[in-house]
């Protein structure tokens with residue numbers, strides 16, 4: 001089964017209205033492969049979602065960087081999944097390592113968020129990944145499997161889920177995983193899905209890589225058989241994001 005390449009741009013907590021408009025204009029002018037070959041999803045901070053949604057070229061999509069774990073209500077400062085749907089936002093990134101580490105989001109909490117977001121019709125980019133300490137102690141596969149299991153335990157369909165393998169030691173550090181390191185973990189994640197969810201889900205679920213991807217290293221990573229795209233942080237704010245989108249072909 002073919003897995004369409006997906007490139008996500010995580011803008012994190014960056015930007016002003018002027019900067020956001022500049023990025024959207026840059027994206028609008030770019031010549032990229034058609035939607036049949038690559039799906040592009042950019043993820044601005046919450047406050048810029050409406051403006052990006054209204055100005056972005058129609059073949060690119062918009063994701064939120066987070067949403068509340070259940071139906072909205074008395075949860076000061078949170079943004080609900082229903083609100084995203086109401087805005088016409090179809091995607092959300094959940095379980096990013098910055099939120100897991102800085103805001104103590106547990107595997108189970110991330111699993112609950114994924115399940116709730118799916119239940120209201122959102123598509124989810126669910127992030128997993130090990131710290132340097134965990135890699136060095138040989139527990140990479142155990143860590144990402146446990147993070148994936150917490151999601152698998154609570155969802156009934158993987159149709160609208162993309163898994164982003166983002167080694168924490170590679171995020172924002174300039175230390176990208178080698179193509180072999182990325183392929184090895186993506187292979188193990190796909191095997192985990194096959195053994196624990198099913199062969200069809202394993203074959204069809206996209207597993208994208210994130211962590212210091214840039215215009216120079218994307219081609220080799222994209223050539224790995226189990227790498228189905230990228231989640232890009234820093235480089236998604238720059239013109240090289242276009243080169244990363246083009247690495248799909």
Ligand code: PEP
Pocket residue numbers: 010012166170171172173174210211212213231232233234235
């Ligand atoms: C990210 O934040 O998801 C990420 C991959 O960041 P960077 O590309 O900057 O390492």
